Amino acid sequence: MNIRYFIFDIESAADPRLVKDIKYPDIPDEELPPPAAVRRFRDELLAKNDSDFIPYTFQIPVSVTIAKVCDNYALNEIVVLDEPYFRPHEITRLFWRGWSYYKQPTLVSFNGRGFDIPLLELAAFRYGVSMPAWYALKEKTFEQPRNRYNIRSHLDLCDLLTNNGASRFNGGLNLVAHLIGKPGKMDTRGHMVQDLYEAGEIAKINDYCRCDVLDTYFAFLRAMVVVGSLPLDEEQRLVHQAKDWIGTQTESPAYRLYLDNWGDWVNPWNE
16 A cells, blocks of 8 residues: 555754753853753743743754555554654654655644644754755645645644634644544643653653654544545544554553553444
């Protein structure tokens, strides 16, 4: 089967040097070291908002996980880019090179159009990664892969569920996963990634990213049912096929954790 979809998720962390140079350029490093500048920026954000999450423009990719999915919607494999080194520049290069190598599969994400893709585009700018096929500037605007409404190139499930932002989706991927009986957020959450990264807990970040990709895959299958591309009974067969596949994966404790928290969707017509 051909790989037709890249279902992906990204985890990122703030670049201390960039934060220091942009936010606090007049304070010497001796008085405010770059790591302390990140903490100060987070505190300032938290004082003004309900979150200390630093904008993506100050961040670098530290984990990207991709589920390769065939044209019949079957899960083929899950890969973590640049494992075990997790170099931001190489993660960026591998993501865009892989998309081209597999003949531009449809990217599938949850809110990836608002966060993941802009971050990876900016990372490509930063590291000098060429990706002409993604920009396709000689094509008509609506045919360019990065066009906001080009779902052939990027299917953002959050856009699909909100009619391209016409409504606000409270609950995020965690809620979507629970609607179909999947684990959603477990022992790690997005707001923890910065602290985990600073503590050197890269493996835990990658495990979290793997689980998000699994949730996104199952959300994608249900979305295909809703839009009429996949019969419900076939979706359920694929779900259980994927569950069996997850059970064979031993390289990461994330898969066992996911199965330990697994829930089957309850079909109301069968009750």
